[in-house]
Amino acid sequence: MSGAPARRAQVLVIGSGAGGATAALTLAERGHDVLVLEEGPRIPDSRYGGDAVDAMDTWYRDRGMTPILGRVPIGFVEGRCVGGSTEINSGFWHRTPRETLLRWRTRFGLDVTPEELEPCFAWAEALLHVSLHAGPRPASTELFARGIERMGWSAQEVPRAARGCQGSNACAQGCPTGAKQGVTRRLLPAAVAAGARVVADCRAKLLTRRGPRVTGVFAELGLGDGRRELVHFEADHVVVAGGPLQTPFLLRRSGFRYNVGATLGLHPMLKVVARFPAPVDAEAGVLPLLGVREFWPDVSLGGAFTTRGHLAMQLSDAWPAARGLLAERRHLASYYVAVRGSGAGAVRPAAFGEAPRVTYDLSTDDLRHLSQGLGRLASALLAAGATEVWPTVQRLGPIRAEADAVRWLDELLDRRRLSLTTVHAFSSCPMGELHERTATDSRGRLRGTENVTLLDASVLPDSPGVNPQGSVMGLARHNALRLADELAR
Ligand SMILES: Cc1cc2nc3c(=O)[nH]c(=O)nc-3n(C[C@H](O)[C@H](O)[C@H](O)COP(=O)(O)OP(=O)(O)OC[C@H]3O[C@@H](n4cnc5c(N)ncnc54)[C@H](O)[C@@H]3O)c2cc1C
Structure with a gap:
């Protein structure tokens, strides 16, 4: 969708990947007015499974190699398109191991039990068709x-x-048969069917605020003819789900610094x-x-x-x-x-x-x-x-x-x-009740704000030790349900 999208919503969701799509669907199906802003393009089905170099140009951030600096430089790969990294990942699925969740409770005061997350994992697994490989193994x-x-x-x-x-x-260039479930297969269409709107080619640049409340976001919107326009979107609540690097980048630029971006983890x-x-x-x-x-x-x-x-x-x-x-x-x-x-x-x-x-x-x-x-x-x-x-x-x-x-x-x-x-980064805005170690509380609510919730890989308190998409979606579902209830009150 481009042109002139509505500039107000009850909930703005920034990013349409694993966390953002989960949030959008959960909130929209509970009757909330949701507007998703996605920096990357919407990829037509006909380009799934196409040329690898073309895919890197179009679907990936930094053409597939974001530099992480250090004594040993590390190349980070992530998606930048409607559906985010889920469109180009391998689809391996792990629930957060019980031991990891218990550690997060102890070290970060994360107030979520394995039992509470169980239905959230099951929900995502059903939507994504998580299963073992059928047929002969290569x-x-x-x-x-x-x-x-x-x-x-x-x-x-x-x-x-x-x-x-x-x-x-x-x-890595989008599943040509549609078997691999990026979130554009079922989650985002279901969110749209429930009333959510998705604006592609729209990069959130700065959150605007009045005291502890964020009032909206300035975003750069592609007009479809090569021109770009700076637009202010207003919202009652903002969900930030730009992924492990872009979420802290946007927050710090917008003046939110407490434990934001100080603890990036990766595999x-x-x-x-x-x-x-x-x-x-x-x-x-x-x-x-x-x-x-x-x-x-x-x-x-x-x-x-x-x-x-x-x-x-x-x-x-x-x-x-x-x-x-x-x-x-x-x-x-x-x-x-x-x-x-x-x-x-x-x-x-x-x-x-x-x-x-x-x-x-x-x-x-x-x-x-x-x-x-x-x-x-x-x-x-x-x-x-x-x-x-x-x-x-x-x-x-x-x-x-x-x-x-x-x-x-x-x-x-x-x-x-x-x-x-x-391809796994996380923990740049860790969540939990232990104030001194976390950027958000256990619901993902950004400290110092009343109406900003983080629902993506940035909030995993530290390394999950397994492929992270399951943890991202399980926690995002859990906290989006809590947010939906809160907004309905
Ligand atoms: C090649 C590859 C293979 C992987 N394999 C697996 C695997 O097999 N299993 C697994 O569990 N995990 C895997 N992962 C990791 C997994 O995909 C990510 O951990 C997960 O998608 C992170 O979810 P997220 O919502 O935090 O970010 P993403 O899914 O990356 O979504 C973030 C979205 O936000 C958008 N965005 C960012 N900033 C802005 C902004 N300012 N304004 C608007 N939009 C913005 C981005 O463009 C992006 O679309 C893989 C990743 C890659 C790249």
Whole structure:
């Protein structure tokens, strides 16, 4: 929708991703007047599953690589389109582990019990069709399973929001069959059917306030002909759901600073490319579906996207030695090590420009867990029959023997040589009742305000230790229900 959207609503929701769509649907179906502002474009169905480079240009923030600065720079990937990161993610689904929720209660005073969240997870799982993969598992999964078994570990298939997945391996540029459930499949249409309005190409720039009440937001609206206009949208209540970096950026710019943007957390990830003697055709199927929880919560091992572009990026650390491998693409599959993340991160407005300055200092624990995770992942893949494992570590070269892999259980990788990425960031505005550690209370209400609620990854108190979308949606549903009740009074 563009042109001249109505400029007033009972509730303004900023951002249309996992948290924003959950909030919009929950509030609209309870009769509230909801207006969603989304910075990114609305992607037509015909472009789902299209060209990867075109997708990065259009659907991703910063063309798919937002820099996180620190002694070890980390590339962060997130969506910037109607539906947010859910449109381009892999759809792996985890409820927040009970242990994590209990820790959040103890460390942050989060006043939410696992039992209270249970129906919220169930609600999201039903809407997103969360289920196990039907049909034969691809070779990249079976080989991973063999390696895990030979190591004597346990592993589970991770459920996905992708019932009827046909293995087109296009999650990262939008599922062409509609099996992978971004929130544009069911949540946002249901919100619109319940009366919500969604304005795309509209970036919230500044919240306006009178005392403890926010009165609305100044937003830059695309007019559809290349021109942009600064518009003031008014609201009785504002839900901010711009994601883990943009939410604190908008809040700090608008003068809200208390515990805002001071504690960014993330799951640093290191990828490996395994070469197997027989073709595995990983590019022709769904990514490896197993998750190893044996070393949880510090280290998780799993499967990563394998496409020509991803392989080129992952092998670039070993260039030119790895050049020949691209000719053997049918033999290659990608996997990852993700660590819980105990380093210190922050999001601050930069001196100039429209992007925040994001920092994360990789902790020694992170480095140890990444090293051990690499040792274990490489061991398992070699045990599965891989002939070579190429990590995204400059000048490390391929690991060809289990004896070379297990070295990393005891030694630390050279942090200057790591090429790390992450698709999981959170905790930049932690929530809970412990005032000194949190930016919002347990309902997501921003401290110092009467009518601003945060409902996205920014409020997870610290690392969930698992893929975060389930936690984002479960907590957003729980607090959107409370907000709906409050607004009805
Ligand atoms: C490639 C990839 C793979 C992933 N795989 C998984 C997975 O398998 N399982 C899992 O659980 N998680 C996965 N994730 C992470 C998961 O998608 C995110 O944690 C989750 O979507 C975060 O929800 P959110 O609502 O905080 O932000 P998002 O879903 O990113 O939505 C935020 C939205 O707000 C918009 N926005 C931001 N600022 C403004 C503004 N100022 N004005 C208007 N709009 C704004 C953005 O454009 C964006 O659309 C993956 C992410 C990526 C990128």
